[in-house]
Amino acid sequence: MSKDSETKSRATSSRAEDVAAELEMEILRAGLPAGSRLGLRTDLISRFEVSPGVMNEALRLLRDRELINVKPGPSGGVFTADQPPGVRLGALDLWFQGLTIPPLEIFESRTLLEEMFNNLALQKSTPDDHDEIERGLQMLTASANDPRRFFEANVEFHRAIARSTGVTVLIGIYDSLVTVLLGALVRAAWASGYEETVDHNVRVHGQILEAIRNKDRKRLEIATRLHRVDMISLAQPEKSPVTRIGSRSAAKDDSAAG
CATH class of the missing domain: 1.20.120.530 (GntR ligand-binding domain-like)
Structure with missing residues (x-):
């Protein structure tokens, strides 16, 4: 991997972590019940003004923390999972x-x-x-x-x-x-x-x-x-x-x- 690619990868990862942390805090603070819709992936991309790659990584982090589910299709989107108490x-x-x-x-x-x-x-x-x-x-x-x-x-x-x-x-x-x-x-x-x-x-x-x-x-x-x-x-x-x-x-x- 070239130095430029490595720098870009680190920047993407850092921004994704920031977006994931902000969404995580929003989910936990609001006390949203499981199944609450946060919006489409495109909605979140527009809201946070990030690239699709950054948002995909942020959503992966939140899935790994068992805080969201991502559902495909017209009625799909990003939904909250069961919250930790x-x-x-x-x-x-x-x-x-x-x-x-x-x-x-x-x-x-x-x-x-x-x-x-x-x-x-x-x-x-x-x-x-x-x-x-x-x-x-x-x-x-x-x-x-x-x-x-x-x-x-x-x-x-x-x-x-x-x-x-x-x-x-x-x-x-x-x-x-x-x-x-x-x-x-x-x-x-x-x-x-x-x-x-x-x-x-x-x-x-x-x-x-x-x-x-x-x-x-x-x-x-x-x-x-x-x-x-x-x-x-x-x-x-x-x-x-x-x-x-x-x-x-x-x-x-x-x-x-x-």
């Missing part, structure tokens, strides 16, 4: 594949375990544990511009709190949950205007650490409430696990009152 944590959007349990249910269990570990860490953690949790907080701060790394750092922060409790059986369950989530994560992205939400989220994690370090139960209760609020997506609260936990708690209270 997603979760919204504040300004963070996460999508997963290959899970046998809905990710929201896994996140609910994770959240409940984390809040229990926070309270146990208040009693059991040592200064060495606090240093380990601090390292998780530093990772969180350093990852604010990378959504996947931010989620991974969030896991490490809470994992350090879990380990500080010494409750090995529950720590094992927690490790299993987060290992499954990290292994099934196929995409992470920020919602628009995420910066302020992320800054606040990092500060709240810092407040959780300081409450544990100072064995300040009242401060931990406040930080835990703030942490729950931070996890709720304003755009799609029904995709945030804490709203489901809250609604179940409210139903339980209503039942008890009746």
